[in-house]
Amino acid sequence: MILEKKKAFNLFATSKGLRSTRQRDVILDIFLSTHQHVSVEELYLKIKASNPGIGQATVYRTLKLLVDAGLASEILLHDGQTRYEHVMAGEHHDHLVCTGCNSIIEFEDETIEKLQNEIAVRHGFLIKNHKMEIYGLCAGCRK
């Protein structure tokens, strides 16, 4: 699966005339190895640990590329840090965000997706993507 994504990225890169560099390989690798919803800072620190040479500007730049390539997407929570999550082809998931411990639970619901499409059609709207975040307290934090 990780291999597929690397191939996908290479394809994207060549189609755009981008070059394949050590930095991009490393960043993609480490991004893919992280849990969902990494902030740039988290990712940068992780990268710096094994590859001290790579600068954060490059991490920022590469993450944008991953978004363009359809491998990652940005999520904005309410802590002022942009986070990036993995995009699985065709699949979509949404988030339960715990405001107590900041943990994120993912879920998927086909019925909601269908309803969204209906709503879009009703408004003559062409959906590109969407995000849904439910805020509250997780089981652990309710006590």
Add this chain to the structure above:
Amino acid sequence: MILEKKKAFNLFATSKGLRSTRQRDVILDIFLSTHQHVSVEELYLKIKASNPGIGQATVYRTLKLLVDAGLASEILLHDGQTRYEHVMAGEHHDHLVCTGCNSIIEFEDETIEKLQNEIAVRHGFLIKNHKMEIYGLCAGCRK
């Protein structure tokens, strides 16, 4: 309706030991008179036009208070500006965001709300609020 909200804010203010000031009155007034989804900058400019004395720090501070009071909520789009929308008690609406012209269409869907609750229950999650944004092209921009 605007009056109700002012009362609600006063109630909140006294319950928290906050003082009632001219600035807060003005900001709440003008916030309530705006369309949905004002950015702080937009609101600040509007306020400055009629009340040149009020500083933007106060606008920022007061908007946070409105959120605490349950009268406003933050929305994060992808343009680096936090926006605030009106919160109607009990009611909830979501957004179709056009990436072509940046217009926002609101909608409400009871079935989706119900499904969200089911999902929350299934995960032992206590919902406080939620956001859903669907990105794409509006009817006008599809052409």
Add this chain to the structure above:
DNA sequence: ATCTTACTGAAAATGAATGTCAAAAGCATG
């Protein structure tokens, strides 16, 4: 009217994200 404490405005500070630019690296070519 006085006193305490919260509030405000202006300016400085912060912090995420982006831009700049010279040096380095990719990669097509001879």
Add this chain to the structure above:
DNA sequence: CATGCTTTTGACATTCATTTTCAGTAAGAT
């Protein structure tokens, strides 16, 4: 494998939204 052209990079500067600071002002209880 040297050459030359172009993209990419890292370090640093810059931008821009938001937050903090702080001295002065104003609420509102007594």
